Amino acid sequence: MATEVKQYNVSDIVASIQEDDPNKRKIKITVPKMQRNLVWSREQKHKFIDTLKRGYPFGSLLLYKKNNDDTFSLIDGLQRTSTIIQYSKEPTSFFNADDIDDSFIDYFIQTVHELSGEHSEKIRDIIEMWVKSLDGFDEGHNFSAYDLVRKISKDLELNITVDVFDELVDKYKEFTSKVKREADISQIQIPVVVYYGEEHNLPEIFERINSKGTKLNKYQIFAATWERTLPINNKEIIKKIEAKYELMLEEGFEIEGYYPEELYEKGKEFTIFEYLFGFGKFLSEEYPHLFGKSGKADTTESIGFNLVTTCCGLPLNKMIELPKTIESYYVSKLEKAILDTIEFVHNSLSALSFKANRKNKKDKGDKIYHTELQIVSIIGVVFHLKYDKNLNVRNTWNTNKFTLKKYIPLHYLYDILRDIWRGSGDSRLKDIVFDEDLQTRGRYLQPISKSKWENLLQEWFETQLNRTEIQRVKIYDQDMLFIKYIYNSILTNEENYDEFEVDHLFAINRLKKVAQDLNGIPISAVSNLAMIKKPINRAKGEKTLKEYFDYSVDKGKVTPTEANEEMNKLKKLIFCDISQVDINKDSEGNDNITKEWYIDKLRTRFKLMKQVFFEKVYRD
Numbered sequence: 001m002a003t004e005v006k007q008y009n010v011s012d013i014v015a016s017i018q019e020d021d022p023n024k025r026k027i028k029i030t031v032p033k034m035q036r037n038l039v040w041s042r043e044q045k046h047k048f049i050d051t052l053k054r055g056y057p058f059g060s061l062l063l064y065k066k067n068n069d070d071t072f073s074l075i076d077g078l079q080r081t082s083t084i085i086q087y088s089k090e091p092t093s094f095f096n097a098d099d100i101d102d103s104f105i106d107y108f109i110q111t112v113h114e115l116s117g118e119h120s121e122k123i124r125d126i127i128e129m130w131v132k133s134l135d136g137f138d139e140g141h142n143f144s145a146y147d148l149v150r151k152i153s154k155d156l157e158l159n160i161t162v163d164v165f166d167e168l169v170d171k172y173k174e175f176t177s178k179v180k181r182e183a184d185i186s187q188i189q190i191p192v193v194v195y196y197g198e199e200h201n202l203p204e205i206f207e208r209i210n211s212k213g214t215k216l217n218k219y220q221i222f223a224a225t226w227e228r229t230l231p232i233n234n235k236e237i238i239k240k241i242e243a244k245y246e247l248m249l250e251e252g253f254e255i256e257g258y259y260p261e262e263l264y265e266k267g268k269e270f271t272i273f274e275y276l277f278g279f280g281k282f283l284s285e286e287y288p289h290l291f292g293k294s295g296k297a298d299t300t301e302s303i304g305f306n307l308v309t310t311c312c313g314l315p316l317n318k319m320i321e322l323p324k325t326i327e328s329y330y331v332s333k334l335e336k337a338i339l340d341t342i343e344f345v346h347n348s349l350s351a352l353s354f355k356a357n358r359k360n361k362k363d364k365g366d367k368i369y370h371t372e373l374q375i376v377s378i379i380g381v382v383f384h385l386k387y388d389k390n391l392n393v394r395n396t397w398n399t400n401k402f403t404l405k406k407y408i409p410l411h412y413l414y415d416i417l418r419d420i421w422r423g424s425g426d427s428r429l430k431d432i433v434f435d436e437d438l439q440t441r442g443r444y445l446q447p448i449s450k451s452k453w454e455n456l457l458q459e460w461f462e463t464q465l466n467r468t469e470i471q472r473v474k475i476y477d478q479d480m481l482f483i484k485y486i487y488n489s490i491l492t493n494e495e496n497y498d499e500f501e502v503d504h505l506f507a508i509n510r511l512k513k514v515a516q517d518l519n520g521i522p523i524s525a526v527s528n529l530a531m532i533k534k535p536i537n538r539a540k541g542e543k544t545l546k547e548y549f550d551y552s553v554d555k556g557k558v559t560p561t562e563a564n565e566e567m568n569k570l571k572k573l574i575f576c577d578i579s580q581v582d583i584n585k586d587s588e589g590n591d592n593i594t595k596e597w598y599i600d601k602l603r604t605r606f607k608l609m610k611q612v613f614f615e616k617v618y619r620d
Contacts, residue, residue: 004194005192008189010084013027013084014084014186018085040079044079046094052185052188053188062192063075064196072194075205095132096128099179105123107171108152108168111164112158112164115158131143137184145170145172148172148176153165226272227323228272230271230272230275234282238268241278246260279304280300281294284301284303289352290352292372303372308326310380311337315429317430337391350488351409352365354491356484356502357500358501359503369480370415370421373425374412374415378444380432385438385439385445394439404444407448417482453613460478464525465602469523470516470520479526483529486616486617499533500531500532502532505544505545506544510542511598513591518594527603531573532574533573536566544581545570549563549578575608581605
């Protein structure tokens with residue numbers, strides 16, 4: 001018989017994985033390339049444990065028994081199994097406020113007369129945090145009604161008598177008993193299918209199992225079906241692969257065929273999936289403002305898959321062909337060509353690494369303004385303009401690289417302000433990278449006319465003027481990117497780092513005071529933003545720049561000459577005299593802000609910002 005259906009208790013599963021099963025049964029992960037990553041969210045894990053507790057049905061685990069001993073390989077069910085293992089180690093972390101019966105909270109409030117219904121949520125929070133702070137549901141871990149009542153009393157600063165305290169302890173013994181009873185999932189049965197057939201059928205079985213229910217993404221399916229291996233020499237990429245498996249080991253799994261001491265042997269073979277997994281992790285770490293910060297050590301970054309597929313000359317809808325295509329390349333040479341291309345694009349998009357700190361919010365250089373496929377399209381075009389199919393540098397590269405250096409940043413910003421990459425972008429990427437006229441008429445080799453820029457910028461700005469902000473104010477990503485482009489042409493990162501910050505010229509709180517009466521105004525419009533010297537910006541508070549310098553002179557903090565020198569320096573950063581970004585007062589000394597006046601101020605400054613853009617950023 002090829003398969004057999006069995007029932008194992010949760011405690012059996014845990015013991016078998018932790019090699020503590022009295023029946024000598026042992027469960028381990030067998031083929032790393034076949035397992036999807038540990039990517040369940042906290043909510044998904046909690047929902048699965050709740051499913052077990054409620055006795056709801058769920059999918060079975062699939063084990064493979066290869067030898068005659070009692071060793072089984074886990075083929076499908078890693079998410080469920082890893083959640084069970086995590087729960088067995090730290091069950092209290094799965095406890096939440098919904099597990100607390102209202103009756104216990106009501107009893108506490110009714111028993112302690114100085115409390116009222118207003119304290120119910122506070123008590124609920126105390127109980128939840130107390131349970132989560134413990135290591136288990138037994139008195140050895142201080143899980144007792146006495147400790148809980150003492151904790152609530154202490155946090156609420158209650159002065160209760162011994163009799164009342166004892167009464168509460170007696171009641172809360174019911175609570176601790178109930179929680180402990182409901183937390184015990186050890187005897188819950190898990191459906192298990194054991195497969196005894198041929199090992200070479202496992203990838204197909206894995207794919208068929210996951211064709212229904214919670215569908216795997218294409219990268220996870222490739223993990224099961226890409227069996228070819230490659231010799232990998234990049235130690236940084238290997239470290240990322242190692243980190244993934246080390247995390248799996250920490251989760252309590254044994255991984256067959258995984259020998260860390262052999263990872264760094266020259267020409268060590270890895271599956272294509274493992275390589276692209278590690279490559280994606282490496283890229284995210286090296287270029288966070290191009291590819292985003294990497295997730296947990298075991299989460300798959302799609303960038304490695306998309307980038308290598310594109311550079312190997314395949315549209316993304318043919319990624320399944322990558323193992324066969326990549327065999328025609330010497331992988332180390334291909335990798336170097338891709339990394340050199342990325343470095344070129346990185347240098348071309350220097351504005352992305354320009355530090356634009358905001359008050360109390362540091363620019364860490366890992367903010368992503370683009371979609372993944374937009375950056376892949378840029379890298380893909382540069383790659384194919386530089387290298388032929390044999391990875392030799394083309395004769396036209398020396399000419400094209402100067403054109404690309406000039407036009408890539410403009411196309412990047414232009415496309416983001418137009419928001420044309422939202423959605424999958426697969427077809428757009430294909431049209432751009434695999435254009436028949438790429439070498440002569442490629443998209444990123446072409447200029448964008450000044451008239452197109454004028455139309456786009458004005459249309460983009462007009463949408464900002466329609467914002468109706470009253471209380472909640474945010475600086476939008478597109479606005480911040482535009483600010484970076486402009487100031488990157490004025491300040492160097494050395495000048496800028498920690499010395500300047502982006503803030504509103506017309507203070508937010510002063511605009512908020514009138515925004516309600518004006519049915520909302522565009523408080524955070526891009527033309528209300530500027531990079532200001534941090535000491536000045538912090539000292540001025542809600543004052544306008546002119547008010548701040550007038551005040552400083554009046555108080556004798558600076559001389560009129562010193563104030564004029566600073567104000568003249570500021571013109572370089574705000575593109576106008578500070579009197580143009582001042583607020584008029586009425587006869588009683590209150591701000592005289594109307595919507596028409598404010599919009600006119602925004603329009604005037606945006607014209608100045610556009611002038612800077614065309615003079616310093618956009619050069620024909």
